[in-house]
Amino acid sequence: MKKATNIFPIFEKTVPRTYKESVLNQRAKAIWFTGLSGSGKSTIAIELEKELFKLGYFANILDGDNIRSGINQNLGFSENDRLENIIRISEISKLFVESGIITINCFVSPTEDVRDLAKNIIGDDFIEVFIDTPLHICEQRDIKGLYKRARNGDVKNFPGINSPFISPKNPDIVIKTEDRSVKELAEEILEHIIDKIIEKRC
Numbered sequence: 075m076k077k078a079t080n081i082f083p084i085f086e087k088t089v090p091r092t093y094k095e096s097v098l099n100q101r102a103k104a105i106w107f108t109g110l111s112g113s114g115k116s117t118i119a120i121e122l123e124k125e126l127f128k129l130g131y132f133a134n135i136l137d138g139d140n141i142r143s144g145i146n147q148n149l150g151f152s153e154n155d156r157l158e159n160i161i162r163i164s165e166i167s168k169l170f171v172e173s174g175i176i177t178i179n180c181f182v183s184p185t186e187d188v189r190d191l192a193k194n195i196i197g198d199d200f201i202e203v204f205i206d207t208p209l210h211i212c213e214q215r216d217i218k219g220l221y222k223r224a225r226n227g228d229v230k231n232f233p234g235i236n237s238p239f240i241s242p243k244n245p246d247i248v249i250k251t252e253d254r255s256v257k258e259l260a261e262e263i264l265e266h267i268i269d270k271i272i273e274k275r276c
């Protein structure tokens with residue numbers, strides 16, 4: 075990545091992250107959902123966010139459709155635009171995490187390249203969750219009609235149809251959504267992450 079010149083960040087002078095985390099009584103992590111369109115990323119994230127709040131944790135969702143209607147509205151789905159999309163989101167996610175806030179990131183992030191970018195930017199706080207719903211089920215759901223349009227050739231670069239979705243090799247958590255309720259799945263993720271977000275006080 076290009077290094078900024080003549081720039082002097084003030085990070086060392088601001089209130090430390092650990093202090094912010096102790097005010098929120100949590101440790102911040104970036105929970106990164108990857109999966110096909112329609113796999114359930116947003117639905118499960120919304121439920122997980124609710125569960126976290128019920129337990130007194132402070133979280134925020136960053137979601138593909140939201141980010142692409144705002145800060146990333148100038149980006150499409152070419153390989154380069156996907157990389158830029160993920161770079162900006164990862165930087166935003168990192169800012170939240172550095173502020174003590176748990177982020178739940180919902181992005182197709184279809185290749186190892188884009189997920190590695192996110193991992194490299196976010197660092198040790200990155201927790202990769204593969205929302206592992208088979209293509210035929212996502213296509214049956216087709217809640218946005220995008221699979222049909224991709225099959226007709228009206229939507230280009232659509233992962234699983236006319237561009238690749240490469241499953242993550244070694245995700246921290248794999249979530250199989252078939253025959254499971256959204257609540258059950260959110261609870262399963264919570265079980266995996268709870269030790270990592272509990273603030274450990276001396």
Ligand SMILES: Nc1ncnc2c1ncn2[C@@H]1O[C@H](COP(=O)(O)OS(=O)(=O)O)[C@@H](OP(=O)(O)O)[C@H]1O
Pocket residue numbers: 110111112115116137138139142151155156159160180181182183184218220229230231232233
């Ligand atoms: N060509 C193409 N490919 C993939 N996705 C498309 C496309 N066109 C529109 N959409 C809509 O954009 C959402 C995916 O954006 P992301 O930022 O998550 O994608 S990526 O990580 O940069 O691949 C995706 O949202 P989800 O269905 O929630 O995954 C779609 O609603």
Ligand SMILES: Nc1ncnc2c1ncn2[C@@H]1O[C@H](COP(=O)(O)OP(=O)(O)O)[C@@H](O)[C@H]1O
Pocket residue numbers: 109110111112113114115116117118180215217251252253254255256259
């Ligand atoms: N077990 C499940 N987990 C998640 N979503 C499910 C499940 N069963 C059915 N669905 C439905 O599948 C769709 C998933 O859409 P969405 O959450 O927007 O996916 P994504 O964000 O991955 O594109 C929703 O309409 C949701 O109600």
